Amino acid sequence: AQKITQTQPGMFVQEKEAVTLDCTYDTSDPSYGLFWYKQPSSGEMIFLIYQGSYDQQNATEGRYSLNFQKARKSANLVISASQLGDSAMYFCAMREPAGGNQFYFGTGTSLTVIP
């Protein structure tokens, strides 16, 4: 079974609007971490936001927030007030304690912001 599932290969959003990128995960370990990374067309991987499995509140970092629904095993990324520079690939990832804290990545969502 896939550890991380991102079901939206591509998304479009109007500039200044909010957009939600979906991510579901699969683990039986009670302790895990969830991450979102951005990959612009230049290719580098940029860390955006982190949510720990025991965190009571949803994580926020500026215009990024993580909608963490533990019972549903979902960790959706919400980008508010989209900007043209948000156009990129977005990857959801999970870290499990097994395997020395191994990371698992989803297949990514390509976001295009329309002016």
Place this chain on the structure above:
Amino acid sequence: NAGVTQTPKFQVLKTGQSMTLQCAQDMNHEYMSWYRQDPGMGLRLIHYSVGAGITDQGEVPNGYNVSRSTTEDFPLRLLSAAPSQTSVYFCASSYSGTGRNEQFFGPGTRLTVL
């Protein structure tokens, strides 16, 4: 503080050739890993290391070797290159343990095998 560095940035190989992709980090991270990125498949783990002298296989280890003689360096060796190994390779590092400890990525190596 250079972070994670990778060399080379680009490489073209012929089938059957061998080469080493270099990765170094200066953040004293225990955990280092190699991924390959192919279109539509996200990042897939090749090999990882939780400290000097300790390495283990990831999801797609065949055709690749690694070693970790120091905390800083984690080279990836392609033993006999095949066209199926054409990909973008990323090295990453992080602190071990729970908590945020996000992975820091190198700039990537774009490899083409003819």
